[in-house]
Amino acid sequence: MNYLPTWKLDDLPKPTKDLARARADINLWGYCLLKDAVPTSLVERCRLRLREQAAAEKEQGLAFEDGGPNQQWGDFTDNNGRVRPEAFRAKNGGINQRVWMLVNKGQAFLDLLELESLNEIVGHVLGDKFIIHSYTANIAKPGGIVMPLHIDQWWAPEPTVRGTKHLPVGSFTRERFSANGPPKAPPKMLAPPVVSNVLVMLDAMTKENGGTRLVPGSHLAGRHPDKVLDAEVNTIAAEGPPGCAIVTDGRIWHGTGSNQTDIDRNAILITYCGPQFRPQENYTIGTRLDVLSNASDRLRELLGLRVWCGYGRTGDPTVDFVDPTAEKIGELKLD
DSSP: OOSOOOOOOOOOOOOOOOOOHHHHHHHHHHHEEEOOOHHHHHHHHHHHHHHHHHHHHHHTOOOOOETTTTTOOOGGTTTTTOOHHHHHHHHHHOOEEEEEGGGGOOHHHHHTTTTTHHHHHHHHHSSOOOOEEEEEEEOOTTTTTOHHHHHHHHSSSSOOOOTTTOGGGOOOOOOOOOSSSHHHHHSSSSSOOOOEEEESSOOOOOOBBBBOOEEGGGSSSSSSOOOOTTTOOOEEEOBBTTTTTEOOOSOHHHHOOOOOSSSOOOEEEEEEOOOTTTTOOOOHHHHHHHHHHHHHHHHHHHHHHHBTTTTTTTSOOOBBBTTTTOOOOOOOOOO
């Protein structure tokens, strides 16, 4: 089953400031490396704030850690594929530290969302409108295990061959996407990207410190990676200096690498999706009111508060934005 293009390292994306080149790289390879996407001063502010936040969460027993040698994704899900957070805590031995819901954890993280070059490249993948699906950070510490290859729009249905059984959309899990397993031949039709990832390098990213593993061109494979079929697939490590950003087509096969150095690697992960979809983190009720009170229209749109074609409204479908603090109309009666 030859789903993937052949490639040479010299042909693959290199860090670039040229947005036209970045768009072409995403089209061909499923990702680009945007050099100097984040100003040095903002990189330093984000790194400092992340380290402070992560240390405080760890000190207060709130840290979420994964990637330990005795941890596998299947250990932490039930039979329906739902994540069981208590299993992470019970297992112990987590190495990499995740910091969730960055919109609530510092102005530096909000400033990052306003960068036009990043928004422009994400818009190339997703179109005119998109929202945040998740906004997190990963501190990849020495000794973390390699994450299995996956795509981040695993929940999006794929085209189904006429006459074959499809898996109902409510039955999707992180391990099950099809009623029939991987297709026997490269599919004639491809589902469009509905997700785009941005990984901002707060520290230089290299193969040695666990740079994200990518399978170039896999966004056009038309299927999910399979643990058996793709056990020996060739991957590359995305590499770049601080301030560089990886921007992806959400169909690309990827996974966090293993940090084999003795220094932590800090990165911010922003996943965007189309405005039709339910985000992984619930920003409409999870964002602190002090953040919302000072939010720009751009930020409110990214948080899912802009009404899109009548969707996401709380009443009047013609308003531009919903206000989570506004009083809701309840049961009324005539006097």
